[in-house]
Amino acid sequence: MEPFPPPTEEDEEDWLRPQPGGGAAPPAPSGHSKSVSARSTACRVIAHVDLDCFYAQVEMIRNPELRDKPLGVQQKYIVVTCNYEARKLGVKKLMSVKDAKEKCPQLILVNGEDLTPYREMSYKVTELLGEFCPLVERLGFDENFVDITEIVEKRLNQLQQSGCSRVCVSGHVYNHQAINLLDTTHVRLVIGSQIAEEFREAIYARLGLTGCAGVASNKLLSKLVSGTFKPNQQTVLLPESCQDLIRSLDHIQKVPGIGYKTTKRLETLGVRNVCDLQAFPSAVLEKELGVSIAQRIQKLSYGEDDSPVTPSGPPQSFSDEDSFKKCSSEVEVKEKIEELLPNLLDRIYKDGRQPHTVRLTIRQFSSTEKWFNRESRQCPIPPHLIQKFGKESSSVLSPMVDILMKLFRKMVDVDQPFHLTLVSVCFSNLKDLPSSKKGSIGFYLKQEVEGASQGEGGASWNQNCNRTGT
DNA sequence: TGGGGTTAT
DNA sequence: ATAACCC
Numbered sequence: 001m002e003p004f005p006p007p008t009e010e011d012e013e014d015w016l017r018p019q020p021g022g023g024a025a026p027p028a029p030s031g032h033s034k035s036v037s038a039r040s041t042a043c044r045v046i047a048h049v050d051l052d053c054f055y056a057q058v059e060m061i062r063n064p065e066l067r068d069k070p071l072g073v074q075q076k077y078i079v080v081t082c083n084y085e086a087r088k089l090g091v092k093k094l095m096s097v098k099d100a101k102e103k104c105p106q107l108i109l110v111n112g113e114d115l116t117p118y119r120e121m122s123y124k125v126t127e128l129l130g131e132f133c134p135l136v137e138r139l140g141f142d143e144n145f146v147d148i149t150e151i152v153e154k155r156l157n158q159l160q161q162s163g164c165s166r167v168c169v170s171g172h173v174y175n176h177q178a179i180n181l182l183d184t185t186h187v188r189l190v191i192g193s194q195i196a197e198e199f200r201e202a203i204y205a206r207l208g209l210t211g212c213a214g215v216a217s218n219k220l221l222s223k224l225v226s227g228t229f230k231p232n233q234q235t236v237l238l239p240e241s242c243q244d245l246i247r248s249l250d251h252i253q254k255v256p257g258i259g260y261k262t263t264k265r266l267e268t269l270g271v272r273n274v275c276d277l278q279a280f281p282s283a284v285l286e287k288e289l290g291v292s293i294a295q296r297i298q299k300l301s302y303g304e305d306d307s308p309v310t311p312s313g314p315p316q317s318f319s320d321e322d323s324f325k326k327c328s329s330e331v332e333v334k335e336k337i338e339e340l341l342p343n344l345l346d347r348i349y350k351d352g353r354q355p356h357t358v359r360l361t362i363r364q365f366s367s368t369e370k371w372f373n374r375e376s377r378q379c380p381i382p383p384h385l386i387q388k389f390g391k392e393s394s395s396v397l398s399p400m401v402d403i404l405m406k407l408f409r410k411m412v413d414v415d416q417p418f419h420l421t422l423v424s425v426c427f428s429n430l431k432d433l434p435s436s437k438k439g440s441i442g443f444y445l446k447q448e449v450e451g452a453s454q455g456e457g458g459a460s461w462n463q464n465c466n467r468t469g470t
Numbered sequence: 471t472g473g474g475g476t477t478a479t
Numbered sequence: 480a481t482a483a484c485c486c
Binding site: 074075076077078080094096112113114115118119138139140141292312315316317319320321322323424 | 471472473474475476477478
């Protein structure tokens with residue numbers, strides 16, 4: 001895509017030659033070999049993959065007739081996302097249905113309150129990335145971070161050994177910055193851009209989804225740069241343009257990790273943009289926000305982020321919620337819970353693990369406080385009930401409803417009037433089935449199966465614990 | 471402002 | 480259990 005500057009005579013010379021020790025050896029004590037010394041300071045290479053208007057894409061795959069029409073996905077009275085046809089006509093994310101229809105009367109709306117199709121497709125994407133590399137971290141349903149440092153190193157060594165002297169960037173380079181082939185950090189990031197292109201090609205070929213990618217030396221920067229060319233494109237950030245990227249953010253809340261609350265507190269201090277935060281005295285910031293947050297966000301303002309890509313693995317919790325205008329009797333609450341539970345129990349059954357904690361969350365109506373007023377109560381699940389999660393059927397259903405109603409009564413005095421606008425049920429503290437008891441035949445069989453699947457490497461967590469039918 | 475998720479305190 | 484963050 002991007003024209004790549006032809007290497008100069010000097011470029012041909014240096015970096016590709018197999019270095020003494022093949023590049024894998026420990027750095028020589030007084031080594032002045034470029035490749036060897038560069039190896040000890042090798043940067044991380046992180047890819048951020050961000051699917052385009054994910055829910056709308058999934059709906060277009062489910063119903064291809066919607067492909068070329070303006071499409072919005074609706075939850076309650078909100079258009080939560082829409083395809084690019086709709087965006088051309090002025091529809092924005094999180095617009096009210098009323099405004100969206102006014103802007104665009106031809107807008108087609110599909111209901112997206114049931115997240116099942118999106119959740120399933122989302123995990124397919126994460127699994128696919130897991131085939132390339134074990135370090136994949138999910139962020140919501142439509143974003144993944146992948147630490148591709150190891151893949152890059154492997155390819156760099158291969159290139160060096162084959163004596164290949166050219167390498168081409170895939171996609172855009174942020175700021176159109178020129179690439180320096182003598183700079184091994186540049187070379188690593190360029191190889192990263194090729195890997196990101198392969199990710200996007202695989203996601204499109206195998207799942208039919210398009211998306212953006214950003215490649216940089218940490219998670220923060222990869223995420224910021226992935227959004228710079230928007231639908232279905234990718235961008236790599238070279239270190240020299242880091243300050244331009246982070247300072248291009250007009251407001252501090254655009255920095256991932258600086259949310260609503262922190263922004264409000266920073267504004268009180270007169271901090272409005274990234275430059276303000278960079279220049280703000282650390283001691284004052286630490287007293288205002290605490291050392292931990294202050295140091296973290298000030299580093300973020302410089303584009304520094306040493307947080308690792310933490311493999312997400314299987315989910316830590318399963319929840320289902322419903323919001324509504326009004327729910328004001330115990331009977332109604334019970335009905336809402338009975339609506340939510342079967343779906344949840346089914347998801348947990350398919351997962352195969354057993355939850356040990358259950359939580360009920362509610363939102364009580366209040367005209368003054370915006371929408372923040374959620375409360376919750378949780379409790380351990382009684383052991384005799386936990387056992388029943390392994391089996392099918394809904395023998396869990398009615399005892400679980402009873403538990404949840406008890407939690408409800410802990411929060412709300414049911415003898416007084418109440419007005420709920422949301423009910424949510426969450427199962428967490430998931431544990432693997434204790435199917436291997438010492439001394440039982442099952443123990444030895446299980447060991448063999450686990451030992452075999454270990455060797456295969458990669459995304460094994462979902463492959464084997466997916467009991468969809470049987 | 472939906473219907474989800476995570477981690478830190 | 481809540482509060483913050485993310486989408």
